[in-house]
Amino acid sequence: MTTTETLDVQPTPLALLLLGREADPRSERGVNCPGDLPAPSDPDLVERARTAKAKLGEKVFILGHHYQRDEVIEFADVTGDSFKLARDAAGRPEAEYIVFCGVHFMAESADILTSEAQAVILPDLAAGCSMADMATAEQVAECWDVLTEAGVADVTVPVSYMNSSADIKAFTGRHGGTICTSSNAKRALEWAFAEGGPRQNKVLFLPDQHLGRNTAVRDLGFSPDDCVLYNPHKPNGGLTAEQLRAAKMILWRGHCSVHGRFSLDSVEDVRARIPGVNVLVHPECKHEVVAAADQVGSTEFIIKALDAAPAGSAWAIGTELNLVRRLAKAHPDKQIVFLDKTVCFCSTMNRIDLPHLVWTLESLADGKVVNRIQVDKETEHFAKLALERMLALP
Numbered sequence: 001m002t003t004t005e006t007l008d009v010q011p012t013p014l015a016l017l018l019l020g021r022e023a024d025p026r027s028e029r030g031v032n033c034p035g036d037l038p039a040p041s042d043p044d045l046v047e048r049a050r051t052a053k054a055k056l057g058e059k060v061f062i063l064g065h066h067y068q069r070d071e072v073i074e075f076a077d078v079t080g081d082s083f084k085l086a087r088d089a090a091g092r093p094e095a096e097y098i099v100f101c102g103v104h105f106m107a108e109s110a111d112i113l114t115s116e117a118q119a120v121i122l123p124d125l126a127a128g129c130s131m132a133d134m135a136t137a138e139q140v141a142e143c144w145d146v147l148t149e150a151g152v153a154d155v156t157v158p159v160s161y162m163n164s165s166a167d168i169k170a171f172t173g174r175h176g177g178t179i180c181t182s183s184n185a186k187r188a189l190e191w192a193f194a195e196g197g198p199r200q201n202k203v204l205f206l207p208d209q210h211l212g213r214n215t216a217v218r219d220l221g222f223s224p225d226d227c228v229l230y231n232p233h234k235p236n237g238g239l240t241a242e243q244l245r246a247a248k249m250i251l252w253r254g255h256c257s258v259h260g261r262f263s264l265d266s267v268e269d270v271r272a273r274i275p276g277v278n279v280l281v282h283p284e285c286k287h288e289v290v291a292a293a294d295q296v297g298s299t300e301f302i303i304k305a306l307d308a309a310p311a312g313s314a315w316a317i318g319t320e321l322n323l324v325r326r327l328a329k330a331h332p333d334k335q336i337v338f339l340d341k342t343v344c345f346c347s348t349m350n351r352i353d354l355p356h357l358v359w360t361l362e363s364l365a366d367g368k369v370v371n372r373i374q375v376d377k378e379t380e381h382f383a384k385l386a387l388e389r390m391l392a393l394p
Helices: 045-059 082-090 104-113 137-149 166-174 185-194 209-219 241-246 264-273 287-292 299-308 321-330 354-365 377-391
Strands: 060-065 078-080 097-101 119-121 156-161 178-180 202-206 227-230 249-252 278-281 314-318 335-338
Touching: 045 060, 045 354, 060 082, 078 082, 082 097, 082 104, 097 104, 097 354, 104 119, 104 166, 104 377, 137 166, 137 202, 137 241, 137 249, 156 166, 156 185, 156 209, 166 178, 166 377, 178 185, 178 377, 185 202, 185 209, 202 209, 209 227, 209 249, 209 287, 227 241, 264 278, 264 287, 264 314, 278 287, 278 299, 299 314, 299 321, 314 321, 321 335
Parallel strands: 060 078, 060 097, 097 119, 156 178, 156 202, 202 249, 227 249, 278 314, 314 335
Antiparallel strands: none
């Protein structure tokens, strides 16, 4: 069995938090799951999950994000990244219940794309996303007012990362923008800069500054000086009107708490320890980490790169630890290590565990719909506009 030790990872005092067993009020919604959960030590959990899923049959469709625990992935009908899973849900109209083993914004996207007859369920409502929570609707509306006062709102197209709330997706749709994933961010930015002709020369990128900067500089050839950082906690975002007018990329001050922890020291350390190692990182990592890596790509890119890698090759992966452990287990002929030397689970993603999944499935099997995620109609309309623009990208 692959363990954190074989990945060269050392637990820290924060392990319980990172495993999703404690609360972080700064990044989580703090919503407790109603009802009594089965005990994590219940030896019958696996069998209970199988029994409830079998009872539901085709009425339930379980989605498992790549960052989920193995104990949850075992029961997923499909696995993938957030947008793939939302589209998979839309492709199963016969399923009455869509159980999304991911985080809140992902379940919102699934609700937007599925029919009214389907109920999207999040096994634990406390499974939020710290990055998505770094941009609220009120903050973004205030930012747009700042851009308007600076005289640049009419030449700015919002591009929002999939890892954002339905409210932010709706804002993007209202203002003529598009959504992007880590796979198509380059195409989304190219579209945004071309939209409306030469006067349309700025992008407001929400909410992950690192994906926006890396795509602009690494993929589009911009200078780092073409990017400015809008801080919603400072007056006018901490920027002058002159800075906003000169910028091409207005980056929101947000980041992924998992990918943002990787550092240049991590890259240099693993190269010193493992000669010939290939460093492969997610584009949500800091720009200096991306610049120092051998390969950069989305979660799906990382999986395909490891599948195609030759036997005997060595890899240091800069993404969530559950996925890295699964990849190491799937490729015993390759040396696969975690880029950081400390535990780095996504704490909110890990709130979806087997007890929550069992509770959800048993509740549905008993005819009780729990933890349903519903996006209001107006928000859904404008969010879907932004998603449809993404789907129409060349």
